[in-house]
Amino acid sequence: MTRPVTAEPAVFPAEADGPDDADLSLMLMIRAFELKLLDLFGRGLLNGTTHTCLGQEYIPVAMEALLDPGDHVFSNHRGHGHYLARFRDPAGLLAEIMGREGAVCAGVGGSQHIRRDRFLSTGVQGESLPVAAGVALHLKRAEPGRLACVYIGDGTFGEGAVYEAFNIASLWALPLLVVVENNGIAQSTPTSRHLAGSIAGRAAAFGIDHHLVESSDVTEIRRTLDPLVSRVRSRSTPLVVEFVTRRLGPHSKGDDTRPAPAVQALREQDWYARCAAACSGRFPRLDAEARAHIDAVAAEVTARGPSRWEGTRWEGP
Amino acid sequence: MRVAENLNAALAALLAREPNLYLLGEDVVDPYGGAFKITRGLSTGFPDRVLSTPISENAVTGLAAGLALSGDLAIVEIMFGDFAALAFDQLLNFASKSVSMYGSRLPMRMVVRCPVGGGRGYGPTHSQSPQKHFVGIPNLALYELSPFHDNLAVFEEMFARAEPCVFFEDKVLYTRRMGAVEPPFSVEVSGGVARVSLGGPPDCVVIAPGGVAHRALAAMRSLLVEEEIAGTLLVPSRLYPFDLPDVFDADVRAARRVFVVEESTAGGTWGAEVAHVVHRRHWGRLALPVTLIHSLGGVIPTAAHLERAALVNESTIHSAIRETIRG
Ligand SMILES: Cc1ncc(C[n+]2csc(CCOP(=O)(O)OP(=O)(O)O)c2C)c(N)n1
Numbered sequence: 001m002t003r004p005v006t007a008e009p010a011v012f013p014a015e016a017d018g019p020d021d022a023d024l025s026l027m028l029m030i031r032a033f034e035l036k037l038l039d040l041f042g043r044g045l046l047n048g049t050t051h052t053c054l055g056q057e058y059i060p061v062a063m064e065a066l067l068d069p070g071d072h073v074f075s076n077h078r079g080h081g082h083y084l085a086r087f088r089d090p091a092g093l094l095a096e097i098m099g100r101e102g103a104v105c106a107g108v109g110g111s112q113h114i115r116r117d118r119f120l121s122t123g124v125q126g127e128s129l130p131v132a133a134g135v136a137l138h139l140k141r142a143e144p145g146r147l148a149c150v151y152i153g154d155g156t157f158g159e160g161a162v163y164e165a166f167n168i169a170s171l172w173a174l175p176l177l178v179v180v181e182n183n184g185i186a187q188s189t190p191t192s193r194h195l196a197g198s199i200a201g202r203a204a205a206f207g208i209d210h211h212l213v214e215s216s217d218v219t220e221i222r223r224t225l226d227p228l229v230s231r232v233r234s235r236s237t238p239l240v241v242e243f244v245t246r247r248l249g250p251h252s253k254g255d256d257t258r259p260a261p262a263v264q265a266l267r268e269q270d271w272y273a274r275c276a277a278a279c280s281g282r283f284p285r286l287d288a289e290a291r292a293h294i295d296a297v298a299a300e301v302t303a304r305g306p307s308r309w310e311g312t313r314w315e316g317p
Numbered sequence: 318m319r320v321a322e323n324l325n326a327a328l329a330a331l332l333a334r335e336p337n338l339y340l341l342g343e344d345v346v347d348p349y350g351g352a353f354k355i356t357r358g359l360s361t362g363f364p365d366r367v368l369s370t371p372i373s374e375n376a377v378t379g380l381a382a383g384l385a386l387s388g389d390l391a392i393v394e395i396m397f398g399d400f401a402a403l404a405f406d407q408l409l410n411f412a413s414k415s416v417s418m419y420g421s422r423l424p425m426r427m428v429v430r431c432p433v434g435g436g437r438g439y440g441p442t443h444s445q446s447p448q449k450h451f452v453g454i455p456n457l458a459l460y461e462l463s464p465f466h467d468n469l470a471v472f473e474e475m476f477a478r479a480e481p482c483v484f485f486e487d488k489v490l491y492t493r494r495m496g497a498v499e500p501p502f503s504v505e506v507s508g509g510v511a512r513v514s515l516g517g518p519p520d521c522v523v524i525a526p527g528g529v530a531h532r533a534l535a536a537m538r539s540l541l542v543e544e545e546i547a548g549t550l551l552v553p554s555r556l557y558p559f560d561l562p563d564v565f566d567a568d569v570r571a572a573r574r575v576f577v578v579e580e581s582t583a584g585g586t587w588g589a590e591v592a593h594v595v596h597r598r599h600w601g602r603l604a605l606p607v608t609l610i611h612s613l614g615g616v617i618p619t620a621a622h623l624e625r626a627a628l629v630n631e632s633t634i635h636s637a638i639r640e641t642i643r644g
Contacts, residue, residue: 047438047619047620047621048437048438048439048440048619048621049437049438049439049443098620099619099620099621099622099623103620106618106623107618107619107620107622107623108441108616108618108619108620108623109440109441109618109619110438110440110618110619110620111440111619112440112442113440113441113442113619122442123440123441123442123443124399124400124403124442125372126372155371155372156372157371158370158371158372158373159372159373159403160373160375160376186344186371186372187343187344187349187352188344188349188369189343189344189369189371193369194369194370194371194372195371255349257348257349306620306622307620307622307623309618309623311615311616311618
């Protein structure tokens with residue numbers, strides 16, 4: 001979806017009975033993709049590691065509608081949803097994760113090192129914030145009205161680079177949109193054990209606006225955030241949007257040490273359950289379509305040959 | 318016993334014995350027990366000294382230096398050695414310097430543990446062998462996990478130095494067995510160096526750190542069977558400062574050909590440091606300069622087939638040695 005760079009107020013109709021078909025299908029596609037990855041891992045068909053965004057799918061789906069393809073998106077280790085919401089390209093992403101032909105980055109980067117157009121992810125926590133600020137500095141002069149959006153988790157607030165970037169972004173009034181996916185946990189460490197104070201307090205310390213989103217209703221989220229994101233563009237000023245969200249799956253694969261009832265409680269708050277109830281008429285059909293789509297993509301990608309890359313040569317001895 | 322169990326047992330023994338030893342790292346407490354499960358059980362036994370930290374490698378390494386400054390002992394686990402880059406300033410500019418920059422010797426008992434290396438499909442930022450970036454820093458000693466060195470003794474030695482140490486742990490070793498070599502090879506350890514040999518005078522000497530020792534040994538086995546090239550493998554526990562004790566002079570004199578294998582990319586490597594030491598000691602006796610064997614230049618790809626092609630392995634070691642010796 002392309003949005004004009006000048007901030008015209010957008011119209012986001014109320015979500016009386018759940019998200020519209022397009023949004024719901026995208027969320028379901030991301031869910032099906034992530035479940036498929038865990039399934040492929042379980043069957044020994046995937047190599048390496050992966051971090052699924054199960055439970056957090058609605059965040060990039062809500063955000064992408066507020067972004068322009070000319071905006072930059074910086075993603076992190078838990079980035080499949082960010083990529084899929086932007087490009088709707090499950091085959092390219094799966095090929096990347098499986099090292100097959102048609103991989104977005106030739107199979108070199110894998111799950112957490114992806115670059116395509118103005119989308120980039122990398123696997124070292126906190127590193128991308130200053131980089132995104134640098135891109136925002138560029139945009140401010142070269143493409144006013146555009147912004148750099150960077151997704152980070154709550155745990156990444158442990159890294160000093162986050163604060164160095166906050167300070168500079170605020171001082172220099174950079175169009176930096178920080179989307180915090182606060183899922184209450186970093187790998188195995190609950191937020192209460194790794195974060196003193198609050199994310200809001202940290203933003204405030206640097207004079208950066210902070211907005212807390214507790215809803216998982218994409219229409220409502222967009223309606224609230226639209227004027228705030230427009231201000232990032234028109235005034236060139238950083239903004240922190242903190243989503244209170246849930247990680248339903250393991251950190252990577254099979255490494256969830258949370259007690260089962262705690263995870264079950266999170267499942268009950270999941271957008272999936274809420275939408276299934278709210279859109280009972282069309283939900284089963286759209287969900288079945290999303291799963292069938294991903295099944296077909298997985299079968300097709302799995303049958304492809306290995307990706308090719310000419311990047312390194314044996315130089316010795 | 319698996320290497321991971323030996324390491325875990327060493328950490329437990331040290332925590333039990335040293336009431337002022339702390340262990341700090343991301344997700345190290347139970348039930349998770351660290352990303353590679355090396356600290357499993359330790360926080361249950363020592364809850365006030367085994368602490369899960371925020372994702373703050375720089376600060377945590379600084380904290381370890383503060384503990385060391387106060388006379389305590391500290392072990393830091395960096396989840397992936399790649400992120401030791403974030404701890405580099407504390408190691409280079411504070412912890413190591415503090416040992417001598419205040420005019421008298423200040424003991425700094427701290428060890429930074431770094432799981433390193435590829436082969437697990439974790440991709441370019443989670444698979445590197447960053448040893449070379451730490452070589453040559455005064456008062457910073459480097460050690461590497463090895464299947465031939467008992468970890469309790471290695472940690473005792475590191476703390477006895479009273480200067481900061483970095484301990485590199487090749488992830489592929491964790492699930493391997495301690496000490497095992499199959500006939501006709503046999504292993505003995507002296508002066509901190511494990512020597513894996515055939516008994517008679519070797520045709521070549523291969524020096525490799527613990528993480529690539531198995532690959533080097535597999536190459537030596539195939540070289541013996543296919544080419545009748547007999548090799549002696551030397552696996553030092555301490556990488557830097559590097560020293561080749563006198564007992565190995567006979568091997569070098571007999572072989573006159575020395576190879577160093579390391580998983581890092583070429584350029585400014587630990588192997589180059591080893592070669593320099595060997596050249597100074599044995600220059601006139603060598604048939605040719607020391608040969609360095611590395612991984613390919615470039616990043617370590619994620620996809621299994623690309624990663625395999627990039628990393629030094631049994632067959633790249635085999636062909637490098639065969640081509641050098643047979644021409
Ligand atoms: C510098 C650095 N340290 C440690 C890690 C290992 N690691 C990867 S994800 C992660 C937890 C991140 O937690 P959070 O930011 O809350 O994101 P979430 O995983 O919950 O999405 C850790 C410790 C890393 N990738 N980079």
